[in-house]
Amino acid sequence: MRWIDRINNEDLAFLKRFLLASGSLKKMAEEYGISYPTVRLRLDRLIQRVEIFDSQQCMSEFERQLRAAFADSKIDQSTFEQLLHSHRQDQKNKDTGESNHVA
16 A cells, blocks of 8 residues: 555645645744644654655554554554554564463
8 A cells, every 4th residue: 555545634635735835834834823843743743654654664554553653642652662562572473373362
């Protein structure tokens, strides 16, 4: 799946306005009625998501979504690290045929 197919409509609208503003974050801030640092933060988060979704690294869909949620500040770093560690452990156990289930 292409990165552009994973971007939501709100982010696509932001990208469109960014292009129409010739990449001027100052102009974007004025149009949105918010501060320059807020626009910069939103752009930085969008860049992170695009990098995650466009990554050629071998990562599961769960890990991509988890990283995107962290980039969007929907989860904190501690939660991100715990979930990623648990997911990777589960993947490792599946690969080796082990199970964490207690009978």
